[in-house]
Amino acid sequence: MKNKNKKKWYILFTVPLLIIFTTVVIIPFLIGIYYSFFEWDGIAANAKEFVGLDNFVQLAGDERFRESAWLTILFTVLSVVTINAIGLAFALLVTSKIKSANAARTMLFMPYLIGGLILGYIWQFVFLDVFTLLGEVTGLDQIFFNWLIDPEFALFGLVFVFTWQMAGYIMIIYIAGLQGIPNDVIEASKIDGASPWQRFIRITLPLLMPALTISLFLTLSSAFKIYDVNLSLTGGGPANATELFAMNIYNEIFGSGNYGLGQAKAIVFFLIVAAITLTQVYITKKREVEM
Amino acid sequence: MRRTLDFLKAALLLVLALFFLSPIYIIIVNSFKDRQELYDNPLTLPDSFSFQYYVEAMDKMNFLSAFGNSLYITIVSVVLIVILSSMTAWMLVRTDDKLSMVIFMVFIATMLIPFQTLMMPLMQFMSTLTNTLNIPMYNTLEGLIFMNIGFHSSLSVFLYHGFIKSIPITLEEAATIDGASKFGVFWRIIFPMLKPITATVMILNVISIWNDFLLPSLTLIDTDLRTIPLSTFYFFGEFTIQWNLAMAGLTLTIIPVVIFYALAQKHIIKGIGEGAVK
Numbered sequence: 001m002k003n004k005n006k007k008k009w010y011i012l013f014t015v016p017l018l019i020i021f022t023t024v025v026i027i028p029f030l031i032g033i034y035y036s037f038f039e040w041d042g043i044a045a046n047a048k049e050f051v052g053l054d055n056f057v058q059l060a061g062d063e064r065f066r067e068s069a070w071l072t073i074l075f076t077v078l079s080v081v082t083i084n085a086i087g088l089a090f091a092l093l094v095t096s097k098i099k100s101a102n103a104a105r106t107m108l109f110m111p112y113l114i115g116g117l118i119l120g121y122i123w124q125f126v127f128l129d130v131f132t133l134l135g136e137v138t139g140l141d142q143i144f145f146n147w148l149i150d151p152e153f154a155l156f157g158l159v160f161v162f163t164w165q166m167a168g169y170i171m172i173i174y175i176a177g178l179q180g181i182p183n184d185v186i187e188a189s190k191i192d193g194a195s196p197w198q199r200f201i202r203i204t205l206p207l208l209m210p211a212l213t214i215s216l217f218l219t220l221s222s223a224f225k226i227y228d229v230n231l232s233l234t235g236g237g238p239a240n241a242t243e244l245f246a247m248n249i250y251n252e253i254f255g256s257g258n259y260g261l262g263q264a265k266a267i268v269f270f271l272i273v274a275a276i277t278l279t280q281v282y283i284t285k286k287r288e289v290e291m
Numbered sequence: 292m293r294r295t296l297d298f299l300k301a302a303l304l305l306v307l308a309l310f311f312l313s314p315i316y317i318i319i320v321n322s323f324k325d326r327q328e329l330y331d332n333p334l335t336l337p338d339s340f341s342f343q344y345y346v347e348a349m350d351k352m353n354f355l356s357a358f359g360n361s362l363y364i365t366i367v368s369v370v371l372i373v374i375l376s377s378m379t380a381w382m383l384v385r386t387d388d389k390l391s392m393v394i395f396m397v398f399i400a401t402m403l404i405p406f407q408t409l410m411m412p413l414m415q416f417m418s419t420l421t422n423t424l425n426i427p428m429y430n431t432l433e434g435l436i437f438m439n440i441g442f443h444s445s446l447s448v449f450l451y452h453g454f455i456k457s458i459p460i461t462l463e464e465a466a467t468i469d470g471a472s473k474f475g476v477f478w479r480i481i482f483p484m485l486k487p488i489t490a491t492v493m494i495l496n497v498i499s500i501w502n503d504f505l506l507p508s509l510t511l512i513d514t515d516l517r518t519i520p521l522s523t524f525y526f527f528g529e530f531t532i533q534w535n536l537a538m539a540g541l542t543l544t545i546i547p548v549v550i551f552y553a554l555a556q557k558h559i560i561k562g563i564g565e566g567a568v569k
Contacts, residue, residue, distance in 0.1 A: 006386075009473040013382040017375040017444055018394070023420075024413065024441025025401050031412035042411075093304055100301040100308075106556055107308040110315075113548050113559075115502030117520045121527055121541055125321075125534060126314050129333045164311075169563070176564035214567050225405045228504050228520075232527070249407045250505075263411055270408040277403060 036264040041257045048260075055264035064240065065265060068248040071155060075244060076223040078159045079166075083219050084212075086163060087170030094171070095178050105175070109168035116165065120232025123161045124148065151241035154234050158242055162229055166222070170215045177211025178204070206289050213284040221277050245269055315545065322538035329535050344539035348526070352540055356515055357522040358547065361501060364432055364518060368439040369496045373489055376444050380451035381481055385460070395452060402445045406505060413438070414509055430512045438510065439500055447492045450566060454488040455481070491566035494559050501548075519544050 036055055040048040059065055094105040111119060127148045135144035147157035181204065189199050227246040230236065236243035236251070243251070249269060253262030321329050322344055323337035348354070383391045414429075417438070421429040428434035458481070466476045482489075504520040511517060517525070526540050552559065 010382055010386055013378045013473070013477075014394070017379045017440075017448075020375070020437060020441045021398070021444050023416075024438050025404070025409065025445075026397075028409045028413040028416050029401070029404060031416060032408055035412055035415075093307075096300075098297065098301045098304055100305040104304045104308040105560065107312055109560060110312060110552065113498060113552055114545060115504075115520060115548075117502070117504045118523060118541060118544050121523070121537070122314050122318055125333075125538070126317060129330075129534070130317060133333060164314075172560055172563045173567040176567055211567070221403075225407070227407070228502075231504075232524070246405070246407050250410075253411050259411060266405075266408040266411070270404055273405050274403040 032263055033267060035260060036267045038260045040259045042253070042259040051260065055261045056268070058261060059264060059268060064243075065248060067240070068243050068245055071242065072224065072245040075155060075159060075162075075226070076220065078156075079162050079223040080216065080219045082159060082163045083166045083170055083223075084215055086167040087215065088174050088208075090167060090171040091174035091178055095175055105171070108171055111165050112169040114165075116226075116228030117232045119161060119165050120229045120234075123157070123164075123233055127157060148234055149238055151238050154238060154242045158226075158230060158233060158244075161233055162223065162226060165229065166219060170219060173215050173218070174208065174211050177208045180211075181207045209284065209288040213281060213288065216280055216284060217277055220280055221273060224273050224276070318538050318541050318545070321535060322542045324535055326533075326535060344536050345543065348536055348540040348543060351529075351536070352522045352526045352543070353514070353517065354519075354522070354543055357517050357519045360432060360516060361518040361520075361547075364436055364439070364507075365497055365500045368436045368443070368500050369493055371436070371440050372443050372447050372496055373492055375440065376447035376492070377451050377482060377485055377489070378477065379444075380448045381455055381477055383448070384452055384455045385463075395448070398445045398448045402449070406442070410505070410509060417510070429510060430516070432511075432516060435507060435510050438506060439503075442506070443496050443500070447496065450488055450492055451485065454485060458484060487565060490558055491562040494555070494562040495566060497551075519547075 035048075037050060037052055038048040039051045039055070040046065090108055094101045094108070114122075127146050131144045132146055135141035138144065147153040147160075185203060185207075186199065189203055194202065225246055226244060227250070230242065230244050230247050234242040236247050246269075249262055249265045252258050252265055256262075317333060320336055321333055323340050323342075328338060383395050417428040417434065420426045421434075428437065462480055463476050466480055471479070502520060503518075504524065507518050507521050508524070511521065523540065523544055527537065
């Protein structure tokens with residue numbers, strides 16, 4: 001009797017969410033795997049033709065997909081490095097005992113709240129008008145010009161804007177990590193005569209590993225999956241020079257109407273994201289030290 | 292000497308932060324300028340403050356309707372996410388068996404699936420539900436709320452799960468002996484104790500649901516259902532050349548975010564920090 005009652009409550013508490021979650025995530029995921037073995041144009045009346053692994057074979061020879069894979073990797077590596085370097089630098093600055101630290105922390109976090117799509121439009125204008133103006137005024141038109149219309153620079157523009165969006169967010173995570181470092185460890189090292197640089201490398205950084213694990217995970221996965229900023233800042237242009245993975249998949253499915261092939265790309269995308277983020281978490285977790 | 296140095300450092304940090312936010316300054320000052328003034332110098336303050344472009348942008352973006360839709364979707368989604376995922380997480384923690392383990396593991400594992408992997412089959416499935424079973428999932432705000440709950444529950448269950456594990460069980464047992472039902476125990480005793488993590492869950496979900504573009508763009512077809520990111524997207528599709536109008540539109544979209552941030556600034560920064568460490 002008591003057990004039966006317990007079961008009733010268990011069902012009552014968990015089943016509503018499980019139904020929604022299954023409908024929205026689990027079933028579409030399974031359907032998605034199924035679709036990736038078919039050739040189909042997305043029109044319900046048209047037949048789906050089973051092609052087995054053909055879509056995946058075709059991917060290997062898809063020049064535009066390979067190009068976008070390379071761009072995505074380049075973008076991710078650059079973004080992860082700059083976001084974490086700047087985020088950590090910000091965190092160290094605003095945790096020092098300076099009067100304006102709190103105000104600065106509030107301001108630096110601001111871009112993260114605005115949202116990728118709108119940030120992209122804001123920066124489109126900055127690159128178009130302010131960068132060109134700065135180039136004219138300072139004469140440094142090798143540096144200040146509209147990066148977004150240059151195929152070689154547009155990707156850096158994207159890294160730039162994404163860093164602007166994420167650095168403040170990552171800063172908050174490093175701040176939480178820094179605050180977790182006990183003060184007496186720092187004091188002890190000061191008494192032992194360690195220089196600020198030694199202190200940072202030997203004490204702060206190793207104790208910051210848990211924050212680094214999370215920050216790397218968040219920056220890696222969000223850089224890989226970036227879409228909004230990509231769409232509003234460059235739209236993938238010029239000449240597909242900034243068409244990253246997520247956008248390439250969207251275009252293949254909804255732009256070209258290759259539903260089966262696009263879905264095969266989406267599955268490969270999932271496998272890559274899962275493999276990379278899990279590897280990163282495994283590696284950095286191992287380097288965390290216990291206090 | 293030390294004091295001057297500290298003052299210099301503080302001033303430098305403030306200048307850095309202001310410089311960091313300069314794109315927002317640029318957007319705002321140019322939203323008041325006419326075309327000639329804008330091209331002459333995009334960095335200076337405007338000659339006069341005319342709200343002409345704001346009125347026009349508000350009208351063309353259908354701003355009030357978009358704002359209402361965004362607000363409705365965000366509030367209802369977040370409230371339901373908090374209720375459903377806290378209840379689920381609590382049961383999963385307190386029922387220590389294989390099934391609970393498996394369910395929790397599935398929640399965690401699906402966090403690795405990018406939205407792009409699900410978007411096409413999800414849309415197919417949702418339109419099937421709409422067309423064959425008459426469940427209005429596709430092209431309705433309520434359908435979008437349903438999908439928001441599905442996509443945001445993993446992280447929320449994960450955060451609640453970690454927090455609940457650290458709460459001792461004795462209080463619950465005492466209440467049960469006193470005759471409280473499970474429902475009573477959860478809502479009267481446990482849920483109030485979850486306040487800090489509920490704040491984190493709410494903040495993270497508000498930010499991502501309010502700013503979401505791709506999911507609404509796939510599910511909402513009717514123009515009067517558009518959210519703020521959606522109406523911004525369509526607005527830019529039509530008015531990119533008219534930058535002053537576009538600037539006013541962008542400023543409008545930022546205002547609600549700035550107000551939200553000003554009101555809840557301390558909680559937001561604290562909530563994000565705590566969510567990350569957990």
